[in-house]
Amino acid sequence: MTDSAAAAILEKLESILEPGKLRTDAESLDTYGRDWTKKHTPRPLAIAFPKTTEQVQAIVRLANEYKVGIVPSGGRTGLSGGAMATNGEIVVAFDYMNQIEAFNAADRTVVCQAGVVTEQLQTFAEENNLFYPVDFASAGSSQIGGNLSTNAGGIKVIRYGMTRDWVAGLEVVTGKGDVLQLNRNLVKNATGYDLRHLFIGAEGTLGLITRATMKLARQPKNLTVLVLGLSHFRHVMDVLETFSAAIDLTAFEFFSHKALKHVLARGEVPAPFEGEAPFYALIEFEAVTEQVLEESMGLFEKAVEAGWVVDGVISQSETQARNLWRLREDISETISEHTPYKNDISVVPSRVPAFLEEIDAVVTRHYPDFEIIWFGHIGDGNLHLNILKPRDLPKEEFFKRCEQVNTWVFEIVQKHEGSVSAEHGVGLLKKDYIGYSRSPEEIEYMKAIKRAFDPNNVMNPGKLIDL
Amino acid sequence: MKVLVAVKRVIDYNVKVRVKPDNSGVDLANVKMAMNPFDEIAVEEAVRLKEKGIATEIVVVSIGPKAAQEQIRTALALGADRGILIETDEEVQSLDAAKLLKGVVEKEAPQLILLGKQSIDTDNNQTGQMLAGLLGCGQGTFASRVDVEGDSVVVEREIDGGLMDIKLKLPAVITADLRLNEPRYASLPNIMKAKKKPLETLSVGDLGVELKPRLKTLKVEEPPKRQAGIKVSSVDELVEKLKNEAKVI
Numbered sequence: 001m002t003d004s005a006a007a008a009i010l011e012k013l014e015s016i017l018e019p020g021k022l023r024t025d026a027e028s029l030d031t032y033g034r035d036w037t038k039k040h041t042p043r044p045l046a047i048a049f050p051k052t053t054e055q056v057q058a059i060v061r062l063a064n065e066y067k068v069g070i071v072p073s074g075g076r077t078g079l080s081g082g083a084m085a086t087n088g089e090i091v092v093a094f095d096y097m098n099q100i101e102a103f104n105a106a107d108r109t110v111v112c113q114a115g116v117v118t119e120q121l122q123t124f125a126e127e128n129n130l131f132y133p134v135d136f137a138s139a140g141s142s143q144i145g146g147n148l149s150t151n152a153g154g155i156k157v158i159r160y161g162m163t164r165d166w167v168a169g170l171e172v173v174t175g176k177g178d179v180l181q182l183n184r185n186l187v188k189n190a191t192g193y194d195l196r197h198l199f200i201g202a203e204g205t206l207g208l209i210t211r212a213t214m215k216l217a218r219q220p221k222n223l224t225v226l227v228l229g230l231s232h233f234r235h236v237m238d239v240l241e242t243f244s245a246a247i248d249l250t251a252f253e254f255f256s257h258k259a260l261k262h263v264l265a266r267g268e269v270p271a272p273f274e275g276e277a278p279f280y281a282l283i284e285f286e287a288v289t290e291q292v293l294e295e296s297m298g299l300f301e302k303a304v305e306a307g308w309v310v311d312g313v314i315s316q317s318e319t320q321a322r323n324l325w326r327l328r329e330d331i332s333e334t335i336s337e338h339t340p341y342k343n344d345i346s347v348v349p350s351r352v353p354a355f356l357e358e359i360d361a362v363v364t365r366h367y368p369d370f371e372i373i374w375f376g377h378i379g380d381g382n383l384h385l386n387i388l389k390p391r392d393l394p395k396e397e398f399f400k401r402c403e404q405v406n407t408w409v410f411e412i413v414q415k416h417e418g419s420v421s422a423e424h425g426v427g428l429l430k431k432d433y434i435g436y437s438r439s440p441e442e443i444e445y446m447k448a449i450k451r452a453f454d455p456n457n458v459m460n461p462g463k464l465i466d467l
Numbered sequence: 468m469k470v471l472v473a474v475k476r477v478i479d480y481n482v483k484v485r486v487k488p489d490n491s492g493v494d495l496a497n498v499k500m501a502m503n504p505f506d507e508i509a510v511e512e513a514v515r516l517k518e519k520g521i522a523t524e525i526v527v528v529s530i531g532p533k534a535a536q537e538q539i540r541t542a543l544a545l546g547a548d549r550g551i552l553i554e555t556d557e558e559v560q561s562l563d564a565a566k567l568l569k570g571v572v573e574k575e576a577p578q579l580i581l582l583g584k585q586s587i588d589t590d591n592n593q594t595g596q597m598l599a600g601l602l603g604c605g606q607g608t609f610a611s612r613v614d615v616e617g618d619s620v621v622v623e624r625e626i627d628g629g630l631m632d633i634k635l636k637l638p639a640v641i642t643a644d645l646r647l648n649e650p651r652y653a654s655l656p657n658i659m660k661a662k663k664k665p666l667e668t669l670s671v672g673d674l675g676v677e678l679k680p681r682l683k684t685l686k687v688e689e690p691p692k693r694q695a696g697i698k699v700s701s702v703d704e705l706v707e708k709l710k711n712e713a714k715v716i
Contacts (some may be wrong), residue, residue: 126483212678222499226655270649311653316541317501318481320652 001068001088006045009066012092013048016058021049021096032093033071033085035078035131037429044085051178053171053210059092060208061177063458070458072204074146075117077138079342080427082150082203082463089461092208094145100124108216109185110166114145114209114461123216130216137329145209149200153423155329157380158379159250160217162423164200171211172199175178175454185213198449203425204460206453220250224287225321226296228303228312229277230254230326234353235308236378239281243299245293249290251284253328259373259386260327262334265380269326273311281326281378284321331375338388339395341402345413346422349381355416356383362408363387367401382422385409410436426464434465468615468637470513470522471577473568474542476535477588490686493588502538505583507545508643510614511650513581514546521615522579524548528571530564543661544653545591548582550666552639553674561589563678565597570674572602577638579620584609584642595642605635609644 013022023032024046033042045068050056063070069089076083085091102111108130112121118132118139125132134147136154148170160166169185182196183189186237199206230236231287236254243249253442256279264271272280287293296314304311347355351428356374363372369390376383387405389398410420414436421430421437434443446465453459457467478484479499487494502510511664516522527542529535530553553567572580580602585592599606607613607622611630614621615637624631625644635641653661671678699705709716 171574221497226657227652270651272652273654295661297655301659304656312655314655314658316544316653317481317504319501319504322481324652 001045005066006088009062009068009090010046012048013059014063016050016055016062018051023047023049030092031037031244032073032076032091035076035081035083035427037079037084037427040081040084040086040428042085043088044091045088047073047091047093051096053173056092056210057173057177057179057210059090060173060175060458062182063090063176064175064456067456068458070204070208071460072145072149072208074115074149074201075138075141076146077142078146078150078427079344080150080421080425080429082425082427082460083146086426086428087462094143097210098143103128107168107185109213110216111211111213112144113211114143114148116144118142118144118147122406125216126219128216129219131219132166133217134163134166134215137332144212144214147429148200148209148212149202149204150423150425153380155251155253155377157377157382158244158252159248164197165313166215167196167212168215169202169213170196170199170209172207172209174207175205175450175456175459176207179210180207198453198462201267201425203464205450205464207459208304220286222287223250223284223318223321224296225324226281226283226300226312227272227282227324227327228283228300229273229275229310230279230281231277231307231310233279233356234305235303236279236281237350237353238308239283239303240379242303243283243285243296246295246299247285249283249379251282251377253376254378255282255283255328255331255375256373258371259331259335259375263327263330264431266330266334269323269330272313272324272327275311277310280327282324284325292357310362325433328375331373332384335373335386335388337366338371338392339398340386340388340404341398343385343406343409344382344422345385345409345418345420346380346382347413347416347418349378349420351416352378352381352383355412355418358412359385359409362412363405366408367405369393381418393430393451406433413437428463431462431464431466468516468522468579469524469526469577470516470579470581471568471572471575472506472513472525472527472542472547472566473580473582473584474510474527474538475503475586475588476500476529476531476538477503477586480504480587480695484712485635486687486689490688492684492687500534500537500539503583503586503588505587505643505645506538507579507583507650508639508645509583509649510542510545510547511645511648512610512641514578514651515648516579516613516615517546522586523697525627526551526575526577527570528553530555530559530567539666540658540661541653543664543666544658545651546657547664549664552666552668552710553671554668555670555671555678557678558680559678560682561591561593562597562681563676564594565601566676567671568594568598569601570676571669572598572638579615579637580640582640582642584644595640599640602638602640605639607633607635607641608640610641611644613641613647619673 033044071085073093098115232243373386474565479501525547612623
């Protein structure tokens with residue numbers, strides 16, 4: 001882009017936006033041009049903070065006129081580089097479109113602007129005695145628009161599904177600059193293609209989501225947490241099968257003792273029990289009645305008798321429930337100092353044991369000095385593979401070896417018909433690997449859809465798929 | 468040595484407390500209840516004494532509604548041997564609680580009586596002290612360490628200036644502070660075993676006590692809402708505001 005074109009774009013952006021809502025200072029460019037990934041360097045043209053859908057629309061039209069890219073920016077907590085602006089793009093940040101605009105108690109829906117922070121919606125729901133069930137570690141920063149664009153999942157998917165399942169309607173500005181009202185909050189609407197679902201998980205490649213009507217659930221009652229020590233990883237599926245056949249679980253997580261060790265080393269939460277087990281399952285459910293609790297005890301007994309489980313604890317208070325959750329939720333944070341290689345992959349739950357064992361074996365065979373940390377939302381087949389950098393290995397060498405690990409992992413994913421990205425999206429980091437999960441024909445159709453909504457390829461160019 | 472531990476059923480520490488619309492108290496309908504956290508620490512200490520071979524029997528007592536059985540069962544799962552529920556749906560204030568506990572102490576004759584330093588619902592911090600007064604025995608409040616030595620006990624207390632060690636003759640009353648220990652989780656096998664442990668129910672009258680509230684709650688209100696913070700754009704503006712608006716410099 002020539003300097004004069006850049007100057008013209010900036011001038012026009014100034015006129016579209018409210019005073020002070022366009023930033024070009026180095027700090028803003030660096031902050032808003034990146035997400036949590038560290039691989040690329042941000043180099044955006046400018047950061048625009050629109051306050052209305054009309055302003056967003058004007059920005060998109062401007063981008064089409066000058067053929068300049070747009071990168072949407074939410075809470076910037078992404079792990080796949082989907083919000084990286086590396087190529088002189090206009091970053092559209094939704095920080096000032098953060099209003100919860102309407103609440104409909106009868107429909108149990110909330111109209112949110114795209115920049116509403118997940119936690120803001122969760123708190124709003126709670127204040128109205130309802131519940132927004134999509135929850136994950138970054139809920140305090142991530143925005144609804146970003147959640148939708150990556151179809152965020154998190155820790156309660158087994159019961160409540162993904163973000164997609166909580167969307168009643170969307171307002172979007174397409175890559176062409178049209179404003180569409182998708183689905184109009186209807187529960188039943190059999191009138192053809194449901195375009196709403198194309199924008200969910202599209203990572204901003206088709207257009208910008210400006211407003212969403214989100215559904216709410218009733219508040220869960222007396223959430224109770226069990227942490228069970230498993231005698232062998234294989235039995236995690238036996239335990240899952242047994243518990244989920246009898247009780248509606250709200251979460252079924254697993255983690256290895258290697259992972260737990262890092263959390264316990266920090267000394268903020270106590271170990272679940274005295275002995276140790278190679279793997280643990282964390283089970284959460286609503287103990288609505290005494291009977292449900294009794295039932296869970298019975299299932300525990302059965303699991304012990306079968307030899308699947310060696311010990312277990314149950315939360316006796318909300319405080320204990322939270323502390324037990326921390327055994328699982330603090331893993332990411334406590335291993336971050338080891339510069340972990342991270343991968344977020346999924347298969348159907350029944351294939352998890354074989355899948356995990358194969359990956360474990362191949363990595364251990366080639367790199368016996370690597371510490372592999374497994375945890376994940378096993379109830380929905382989603383595993384987080386983390387490999388810690390050995391202390392003495394230089395970073396560059398470690399990352400180089402991890403590239404090799406990627407290929408092995410994704411070949412095993414492909415063999416088990418899984419996904420190379422379960423809930424983190426594709427962005428820049430996984431673009432080259434999408435072929436392990438999608439067929440060439442499917443990718444062609446995806447490109448055709450992209451061309452229909454964004455013929456000039458201005459929407460988050462270079463992410464997800466190349467045209 | 469027999470140890471008596473008193474536990475109270477209170478609103479769960481993590482529940483967002485809501486005031487009833489008529490300002491008569493805190494709304495407890497459909498709210499998660501749990502064992503008072505300081506009492507949990509007292510139970511843990513008793514269990515550790517038993518594991519060290521010092522305590523031979525742990526009796527856990529609670530005063531409250533029938534549902535307080537749940538908290539007694541939790542204590543039994545943690546390692547207590549039997550439970551006593553003094554069942555009442557009435558409001559029980561500190562002095563009445565102390566009188567009821569005195570009745571249990573006279574029946575059971577424990578050498579050591581452990582309580583939490585206060586309950587997180589009323590925050591009175593009185594029952595342990597009153598109980599020691601009524602019994603005429605020594606008291607070690609705000610305990611952060613407990614060492615039983617023969618027929619006496621050394622208690623490290625957390626006080627304003629630091630730590631104070633006192634030696635008490637047994638029997639004695641000790642109230643647990645936050646740093647005494649870190650309570651364990653109730654293991655599932657122990658919860659199942661706890662169901663078979665004896666739990667006796669007494670009435671207030673059985674202990675010859677008549678409940679006489681001496682304090683009347685006039686009104687319960689939410690604390691005033693904090694004002695939202697503001698962002699300043701420069702150090703100068705901050706200094707200006709601190710000087711002229713907040714008037715702190």
